[in-house]
Amino acid sequence: MDRIKRIIAYYRGRSPVTLLWHHGLLFAVVAALIVGARVTWAPWMPLFWPLLIWYVVFSFHFLLVRSLSANDEWADDRADKLRRHAYDFQHVKDIYIKPTNFETPHFPPSESDESQK
Numbered sequence: 001m002d003r004i005k006r007i008i009a010y011y012r013g014r015s016p017v018t019l020l021w022h023h024g025l026l027f028a029v030v031a032a033l034i035v036g037a038r039v040t041w042a043p044w045m046p047l048f049w050p051l052l053i054w055y056v057v058f059s060f061h062f063l064l065v066r067s068l069s070a071n072d073e074w075a076d077d078r079a080d081k082l083r084r085h086a087y088d089f090q091h092v093k094d095i096y097i098k099p100t101n102f103e104t105p106h107f108p109p110s111e112s113d114e115s116q117k
Contacts, residue, residue, distance in 0.1 A: 016065040027058045 011019050031051055038045045 016069045020062060020065050023058060023061050027054060030054060 011022075031054065034045070034047060034050055038047055
């Protein structure tokens, strides 16, 4: 039990990306062992279900790590990145300067509207 606590303490001190890379490496090693076992000494061994289950566990782990690493600083950085990489710069600038307030927009009458009267 003490060994498991040390492993958990080790990973809590690391960045989430490190944990994700270690889990991905473990996924690749286990997948290689399953495929190797199927090819060499266990031809009856199924491949699809163990790999699918392992992939689902890895995917949930990825989503958990990404959600736990999200905070206000991450959100601000992500918003800044989206603003910098936007293709419609004027639209983003307008939103940044004057946020949407869900009111009906008021457009001043144009010259063409006045000439039609």
